[in-house]
Amino acid sequence: MTIPVEQLLSELENMTQQNIAFVQQIRQQNETLWHHRPASGGWTILECIAHLNLYGNFYIPEINRRMQAARYTPALLFKSGKMGNYFAEMMLPKAKPNKMKTLKAMNPLHATLDRDTLDTFLHQQQQLLDILERCRHTNLTKVRTSISIMPWLRLRLGDTLRVVIYHNLRHVKQAERIAARQPITH
Numbered sequence: 413m414t415i416p417v418e419q420l421l422s423e424l425e426n427m428t429q430q431n432i433a434f435v436q437q438i439r440q441q442n443e444t445l446w447h448h449r450p451a452s453g454g455w456t457i458l459e460c461i462a463h464l465n466l467y468g469n470f471y472i473p474e475i476n477r478r479m480q481a482a483r484y485t486p487a488l489l490f491k492s493g494k495m496g497n498y499f500a501e502m503m504l505p506k507a508k509p510n511k512m513k514t515l516k517a518m519n520p521l522h523a524t525l526d527r528d529t530l531d532t533f534l535h536q537q538q539q540l541l542d543i544l545e546r547c548r549h550t551n552l553t554k555v556r557t558s559i560s561i562m563p564w565l566r567l568r569l570g571d572t573l574r575v576v577i578y579h580n581l582r583h584v585k586q587a588e589r590i591a592a593r594q595p596i597t598h
Contacts, residue, residue: 450590463514464580495565503579
């Protein structure tokens with residue numbers, strides 16, 4: 413996949429803004445909604461968000477570190493790598509999401525969670541927006557970052573951003589489905 417950098421960054425910013433808007437809305441709801449476990453099992457809304465925070469704890473510092481060390485001239489086009497494109501496409505939410513096994517260290521099931529989980533997510537999303545803005549001054553194809561599941565494997569920065577933000581969107585959509593099944597209370 414080859415895409416203009418500005419188009420990619422704009423799409424990723426829009427997704428991030430959507431994620432922020434949903435969590436800000438949920439933050440105004442009664443905490444009972446946050447802790448509701450679906451009848452079919454699975455995570456609560458807070459567990460979905462906590463899972464994303466765990467990945468943000470890895471990716472935000474990793475991306476910042478790699479961008480600070482980069483000395484490449486920005487490019488107008490981003491060219492995805494085969495592995496990076498594969499991982500990114502896997503993360504995109506689908507009408508019938510494909511189930512994925514979560515690493516034990518990234519599974520927040522039954523963790524003690526509260527409003528701070530939502531606040532952390534909102535802070536991390538703002539950091540991602542800042543990163544996306546700074547990406548206009550770096551080369552998304554040449555800068556490479558490690559990934560959480562295989563630190564020895566390095567993806568192109570543009571692919572890493574797609575993986576992270578698509579993953580965020582995937583679990584925010586999961587949280588939206590949980591919220592949609594519950595009456596809204598204030």
